[in-house]
Amino acid sequence: MIGLAMVIPFLPLYLREIGVTEDGAVKIWSGILFSSAFLVSAIMQPIWGILGDRHGRKPMIVRALLALALTNFFMGFARTAPQLLVLRLLQGGLAGFVAPSLALLASCTPEEMMGQALGTLQSALVTGMIVGPFWGGVLAHVMGYRPIFFGTALFCFIGMLIVCKFVKEDSQPREKAHHAHLRDNISFVFRSPTLRAMILLLILVQVAIQIVTPFLSLYVEYLQVPSEYVGLMAGVVFGITGITNALTAPLWGKRGDRIGHLKNLPLSLIGMTASYVPQALVTDAYQLLGLRALLGVFVSGVIPTVNTIVQRSTTENRRGGIYGIFQSSLLLGNVIGPLTGGMLAAYLGLRVILLITASIIALSYFWFTRRMRSIDLGALR
Numbered sequence: 001m002i003g004l005a006m007v008i009p010f011l012p013l014y015l016r017e018i019g020v021t022e023d024g025a026v027k028i029w030s031g032i033l034f035s036s037a038f039l040v041s042a043i044m045q046p047i048w049g050i051l052g053d054r055h056g057r058k059p060m061i062v063r064a065l066l067a068l069a070l071t072n073f074f075m076g077f078a079r080t081a082p083q084l085l086v087l088r089l090l091q092g093g094l095a096g097f098v099a100p101s102l103a104l105l106a107s108c109t110p111e112e113m114m115g116q117a118l119g120t121l122q123s124a125l126v127t128g129m130i131v132g133p134f135w136g137g138v139l140a141h142v143m144g145y146r147p148i149f150f151g152t153a154l155f156c157f158i159g160m161l162i163v164c165k166f167v168k169e170d171s172q173p174r175e176k177a178h179h180a181h182l183r184d185n186i187s188f189v190f191r192s193p194t195l196r197a198m199i200l201l202l203i204l205v206q207v208a209i210q211i212v213t214p215f216l217s218l219y220v221e222y223l224q225v226p227s228e229y230v231g232l233m234a235g236v237v238f239g240i241t242g243i244t245n246a247l248t249a250p251l252w253g254k255r256g257d258r259i260g261h262l263k264n265l266p267l268s269l270i271g272m273t274a275s276y277v278p279q280a281l282v283t284d285a286y287q288l289l290g291l292r293a294l295l296g297v298f299v300s301g302v303i304p305t306v307n308t309i310v311q312r313s314t315t316e317n318r319r320g321g322i323y324g325i326f327q328s329s330l331l332l333g334n335v336i337g338p339l340t341g342g343m344l345a346a347y348l349g350l351r352v353i354l355l356i357t358a359s360i361i362a363l364s365y366f367w368f369t370r371r372m373r374s375i376d377l378g379a380l381r
Helices: 002-017 023-055 057-075 081-094 098-107 111-143 146-166 182-191 193-222 227-259 261-279 285-299 303-312 316-348 350-374
Strands: none
Touching: 002 023, 002 057, 002 081, 002 111, 002 146, 002 193, 002 227, 023 057, 023 081, 023 098, 023 193, 023 316, 057 081, 057 098, 057 146, 111 146, 111 227, 182 193, 182 316, 193 227, 193 261, 193 285, 193 303, 193 316, 193 350, 227 261, 227 285, 227 303, 261 285, 261 303, 261 350, 303 316, 316 350
8 A cells, every 4th residue: 555655646746757748638638547447447457356156365465466567667668648648557456465455354354353343444545645655755746757667666576475475265165155246235225324425425525525535635735835845745635635534534433432423423524524625725735734634633533434324224145246346436436536627627727616616515515414314323322
């Protein structure tokens, strides 16, 4: 995750280095590059999941990490935007190591330690996402953008070696009856008022977040940060949201345990709206940095809360399948958001897309507070 997170903030700036110079084209290509990998991944993940069930999760993790290493290595040699797009498509189609990692960990962990084990893995993912942009910013400042891709390839390759050497998997095949049926799980989600509300809210919030994410580095540059420090400041701006997110997520969990998890969501949505609006009005990068830190505080109250509500609204025998559907909804938001943001940024400007993001979150708040009446509050406490 450190390696992958090093790359994300700098794709728009890398486009300029490989010859995409017109400002509108940079924004559109950025949206396409961000969305393409997520779109292909959303299509391929069920296929890799089936192969993992048949042939083992460890081979799927090794395959994914090797694919990430190779695609990022070749991205460092890209000379045109179409070449970069092809490699992003390959990355999305061949990669995807988080889901099989969760499945493998769950299959070899004692039930009484399941929460601790999965929580530790989640902490590792968040830590990588926090450290990556900072490290990438330093590398971009010292060495330029291409070495970031080579560093990512190296990290993924080392990860693959660690899995090959130390991970043990029980090769016993699962009984066919244990496999979830996708059609039944989808029907279960959309028959439940609670899960229907959660999945739509998750898509709306993810779309809103991803509309602006690909263009933060361009916004930092727009705020007249000296050119030699743009990469460093972009990494800091990306990373600070993850830091405050990781620090405050446990506090949201304690609040939910005390007064009910459902009540976290309206406050989180209000806070996100209040954080996004002034981001459109800032005059220097340090103001943006402070607001992005505040945003992380409120973002951390959404996805963990939704996951907790999903867990309490499903039975054990179908929980993995339901979480898979919600993961697909996150990927859907990751596809729609950057594509929408690319078009809007090209024609309306960077400040306007921040206001649009705030509007989506605000509308989500008003819609959700009305939907809360149909959700069983008592069952979620």
